[in-house]
Amino acid sequence: VSTVRIRKSDGHPGGVRWGAHLLAAAPITWLAVLFLVPLGFTVVFAFGHPTFGGVSTGFTLANFKESLSGLLLTVFLRTLRFAAMGTVLCLAVAVPIAYFAARKAGRYRTVLLVVLLVPYLTSFLLRILSWQILMAPGGQIQDVLNFLHLHHGTLNLLYTQTAVFIGIVYAYLPIAIIPMFVAFERVPNEAIEASKDLGAGRLRTFWHVSLRLARPGLATSTLLVFVPMTGEVVIPQVLGGGRGLLMGGLISSEYLTSQNYAVGSAMAVLVLAILVCAVALLSRLTRGFDEVPA
Amino acid sequence: MNPEEIGRLVRGGTRREFMGGLGLAGAAALLAACGGSKSASGSSATSGSTTTVTPTGGDLAIYSWPDYFVEKNLKMFEKSSGVNINISTYSDNGVLFSKLNSPAGSGFDLAIPTSGWIPQMAEKGLLEKLDHEKVPFDTIEPSLLDKNYDPNNEYSIPKDYGVMGVIYDPAATGGEVKTWQDFIDAGYKSGVSGKVGLSSSGWETVGAAIWAEGGDWNTTDTAVIEAGGEVMKEFAKNVKTFNTYDPNSLANGTLVLSQCNQSTARSAILLNKKLKFVVPGPTSEIWVDNYVIPAGAPDQDNAYAFLEFQLEPDNQVTETEEIGYPTAVKGLETLLPKSTEERALIFGGENVDLSNLTAFVVNPETIQLYDKLQNEIQAAA
Numbered sequence: 001v002s003t004v005r006i007r008k009s010d011g012h013p014g015g016v017r018w019g020a021h022l023l024a025a026a027p028i029t030w031l032a033v034l035f036l037v038p039l040g041f042t043v044v045f046a047f048g049h050p051t052f053g054g055v056s057t058g059f060t061l062a063n064f065k066e067s068l069s070g071l072l073l074t075v076f077l078r079t080l081r082f083a084a085m086g087t088v089l090c091l092a093v094a095v096p097i098a099y100f101a102a103r104k105a106g107r108y109r110t111v112l113l114v115v116l117l118v119p120y121l122t123s124f125l126l127r128i129l130s131w132q133i134l135m136a137p138g139g140q141i142q143d144v145l146n147f148l149h150l151h152h153g154t155l156n157l158l159y160t161q162t163a164v165f166i167g168i169v170y171a172y173l174p175i176a177i178i179p180m181f182v183a184f185e186r187v188p189n190e191a192i193e194a195s196k197d198l199g200a201g202r203l204r205t206f207w208h209v210s211l212r213l214a215r216p217g218l219a220t221s222t223l224l225v226f227v228p229m230t231g232e233v234v235i236p237q238v239l240g241g242g243r244g245l246l247m248g249g250l251i252s253s254e255y256l257t258s259q260n261y262a263v264g265s266a267m268a269v270l271v272l273a274i275l276v277c278a279v280a281l282l283s284r285l286t287r288g289f290d291e292v293p294a
Numbered sequence: 295m296n297p298e299e300i301g302r303l304v305r306g307g308t309r310r311e312f313m314g315g316l317g318l319a320g321a322a323a324l325l326a327a328c329g330g331s332k333s334a335s336g337s338s339a340t341s342g343s344t345t346t347v348t349p350t351g352g353d354l355a356i357y358s359w360p361d362y363f364v365e366k367n368l369k370m371f372e373k374s375s376g377v378n379i380n381i382s383t384y385s386d387n388g389v390l391f392s393k394l395n396s397p398a399g400s401g402f403d404l405a406i407p408t409s410g411w412i413p414q415m416a417e418k419g420l421l422e423k424l425d426h427e428k429v430p431f432d433t434i435e436p437s438l439l440d441k442n443y444d445p446n447n448e449y450s451i452p453k454d455y456g457v458m459g460v461i462y463d464p465a466a467t468g469g470e471v472k473t474w475q476d477f478i479d480a481g482y483k484s485g486v487s488g489k490v491g492l493s494s495s496g497w498e499t500v501g502a503a504i505w506a507e508g509g510d511w512n513t514t515d516t517a518v519i520e521a522g523g524e525v526m527k528e529f530a531k532n533v534k535t536f537n538t539y540d541p542n543s544l545a546n547g548t549l550v551l552s553q554c555n556q557s558t559a560r561s562a563i564l565l566n567k568k569l570k571f572v573v574p575g576p577t578s579e580i581w582v583d584n585y586v587i588p589a590g591a592p593d594q595d596n597a598y599a600f601l602e603f604q605l606e607p608d609n610q611v612t613e614t615e616e617i618g619y620p621t622a623v624k625g626l627e628t629l630l631p632k633s634t635e636e637r638a639l640i641f642g643g644e645n646v647d648l649s650n651l652t653a654f655v656v657n658p659e660t661i662q663l664y665d666k667l668q669n670e671i672q673a674a675a
Binding site for chain 2: 051052053054071074075078136137154156158159238241242243249250253254257258259260
């Protein structure tokens, strides 16, 4: 399979490149001010001395020591398991939808995408809170399951792990679908026809051709879903009842309840360091297939 | 029916449905349970004749808990004063403290912290000292003034108050809950275990165990707090949720035993009359939410004008009826219509002795321990 990359010999005059630099400057400034500067503060705080609701600057490793002595490690490992499980479930739902939208929906493709994305214009909190109503005993999910004879009597779903995972899959679905939609869309028809000509069935073609060629989309989706899941706070609180503490809850309580910005920052820095390593590793693993056939 | 009324009904309807199910505030569910707003009573109230502050139009930025004001009253004030009210909300005193403690917190004219956070806010210089000449203190219940968290009310004016109690289904617990020890014991019973609600604040969960032993939750003795934490970590396996603001999950049996404030309890009992609410002995929590003016507030005159309006007895009664917490107006017991459903519960129940209850005061030396224990309890649940 031949690959086409953006060619440098496209003959853009120099002016356009300057324009491009100027265009890039805006988001870079945005990122620097709103992301790097706060990150810098977090790192400085992590080495400072905590006061209630403040930090006096200095250099100490005590905050890291305190972070590691408590629940951090157990909660961190639990959070990783949670995010991995959530990512697998989310992708399992997203792959068929993305595939269908990209290759089977035909002229309804745009409509389908709009239908998928429109709910996300509403407030995140409201959508999650709506799930709370649906899942509650006597709620609509119970009614539907009872009607279909899939369940009998009161449904004990709210404030369980299952409820949390349903919420997680729902909330992250569009982020998982879009990159894979793009990837599936780019799989050349010729490759699929060739596979069929060579005698592969639908499933085999999907598995060995479409999905293989869509790996960059799969990798992007995994990253985009997994990383924010490790910081998820709201869904475990609202649908899980706050049982089984996760990383996001631990760090936010260190900031907001204990008002200990130093230890909160140290925890955040530790988690960030581990996640950066994980992301670097993942992007290295996926580097081999970043060329998408045109 | 004019378009504005329709708009209000539609908005009210959706919010009721949401809030009722969600437990952000028991207040909305209370509205739903009451079967519509009883909005007639305050209609004659307008700005009184004792105006000491004349608003000059402009803005009033309020930073508040969600759904903590009566829409109708806000409209009335806006109309009579020409002031434009903007409300932003928080769901946690920690969030309020952090925000006022940062540049993002500038620009608010009024906020409503809970009693225990006021000393730390004052110490950090986050609050304006009140001009007592502009506050009608004579309309306020004297027992809620000059408290340990703000002597002489230098910084704060009580808005309303609540108590920490226990709501339970006697059929499930198989008996009455009278003390915090009863609460802890009942949680382990089959049919109750796994259907218990605990607070999301460490001092309230660990507090239950400290109170059961007759202790004081404002203690600085970490051994007492640690011991309480151990009791509740063991107890954690019985817990279903750390969200105790949802009357529906109490009414429909998701929870059969839960820590709970009296307003959420009242909403739940209006939905399910079998439930009982008690403020267990030997002691429990009283909290008071207070109006404060954040340091450097840009429109302080508007804040004072609004406070004067808000503290008028008629408006205070309307607020009690619609929000569900007892406002700090003097003589509320007699002012509140006798027909109010589950009237006694608004004040915490028939037999509650408020003088026996204590407010939690945030202490930098112990709050971190309480927070750590809460995290351990939630992790163990």
